[in-house]
Amino acid sequence: MGVSMGRTLGRRVFLAAAGMMMGAIALAGTGSDALAQPAKIKVAGVYTVPIEQQWVSRIHKALKEAEGRGEIEYVFAESVATTDYERVLRQYAEGGQQLIVAEAFAIERPARAVAKDYPKTAFLMASSFPAAGNNFSVFDNYIQEPAYLTGMIAGAMSKTGVIGMVGGYPIPEVNRLMNAFMEGAKEAKPDIKFMVSFIGSWFDPPKAKEAAFAMIDRGADILYAERFGVSDAAKERGKLAIGNVIDTQPQYPDTVVASALWHMEPTISHAITAVRDGKFVGEDYGQFSLMKFKGSSLSPLGTFEDKVPGDAKAKVKEREEQIRSGAFTVKVNNDEPKSSM
Template sequence: MKKLLKQTAAILMTAALSSLAMASAEKPLKVGFVYVGPVGDAGWTFGHDEGRREMLESLGEEKVETTFVESVAEGADAERVIRTLAQQGHDLIFTTSFGYMNPTLKVAKQFPNVKFQHATGYKRAKNVGTYSARFYEGRYLTGVIAGHMTKSNTIGYVGSFPIPEVVQGINAFTLGLRSVNPDAKVKVVWINSWYDPAKEREAAESLIAQGADIINQHTDSPAPVQAAQDKGVYAFGYDTDMTRFGPDAHLTGSLVDWSGYYTDTTKAVLDKNWKAGDVWGGFAAGMIEMAPYNKAIPESVVKQVEALKAELSNGELAIFQGPIKAQDGSVKVAAGTTLLNSRLTI
């Protein structure tokens, strides 16, 4: 009788362990996202959240469960939010702003079994990868369009922070501008914020008052496009298609599609073949695309831009090709030298 009871207990224990194993195997992967702005910003954060939603739809809710925290300030608050997501059992965490770099690395050391992916950063660890897009490719093309479309030869640029990614974009835009219009100049107003519609609009209106007849931006709201629409000048949106905010003003914009990256990265974790590394995609990778062209752009200019886009995609065109000089006249890229596959700024 005792032997029978032991056998029965063993069978029940095996069944229980088997049930636990099945439940564990069926548990969806928890993926967290930390956003610097609100999901409704119509720009940077909206684009990332769109990528999250498309990833979820592609992989299925039975495999993946997502959480996002929006409007997280860079710094101590970011560290708190990232740590909380890790403590809540998230297996993969995407931190989507440059200022999250050091907080991400700090939390990653405390949670070595959690995978982290940091957007636009350059520091990596065993469980921290980085990713970004070649924003400058789209910036260069908007510069070419601006060079053809401006009448005042003054372009206004609403900048967020003077960090490498933003400076790189302004440089690429200026090189595209001057490739077709050497007399054109770019005026920049820094607002020291990623998302502040009031400041963004104020900066755009200030630039228009200074003679800018085209406005570009590296900020997250459509306020500069709306200001351009109200003032009767042109504008380029950013991250997502902002045509609806200024149908007459919006010439086009450099779009970023994160959906493929988020899907592939999450699938790599599910398949247990994720490795920390760096992803940096442009037109060729499908990460960068152009918004629809305004009918005001001459057909010849659109054809030129599409031809340049093809050259960027196949590697025939190098944007940062010397000689390139800084404003003080110092040589930053020597003649015969090209900055390729580098996140260096000039």
């Protein structure tokens, strides 16, 4: 009896030990797998306009793609009033967001004050001013290179020799794109004339549309659509338009000739990697919007492939290659562009 109990107990001990060993192996495997999968970075986006607005839509798209790859957990707030912006930033910082992507235009001081109060939170802010401290980086859509190329196309396509340009606000981020576009247009047609107007809003399509109508009435046959609403005016009046930041030709196949596209992915990727590796510092991310970093590009001509003159396309292609190789540099001019008629 005693021997039988001893054998049974010994067998149970052996099985228990074997079970514990197998469990330990399984647990070790699980731990290894967990270590192989980096923890997702908690990211918040804060925007003063709807995510449909072209500029913000590029940021949102890049963050959604990172979320789709399993790199981040992404939440956002859109159409946030500037008077409420600081509170929302603080709310996300208090909530443990590791990276906050937002815009500091018109709210520079409050945004930078929040960053100082939350030194462990990484802030990537659209700004006209330099980075600050160890956690306040800045970015912008430095897409003046493809803007120059679209200007060349517009200059070659204009029959009246008059281009209308409608922008939101005359700030460096807008001015440099308009100035680059104008220089490109002048390369194609040295005597080209411009009408320039700012609507005082980042998202007011009806107002932008009315400004465009006024320019068409004064002889513009091509419109630079820095804001939504301009292409609608061009479509209604049978004129052409040049897009900005996103490709709207699918919506306006007979109106939008080409667009200067902004790709936020390189900027977002750099920030996520820096946060994950514990190396995020205050720096200027503007360079990641350049063509050499694939942060911007000229859209395909699409429906206008056979409508743009062949010699113009050849010149644009040559300029594009020179920009990418560094043989040609598009001048950065942040001064407010002026009408020439």
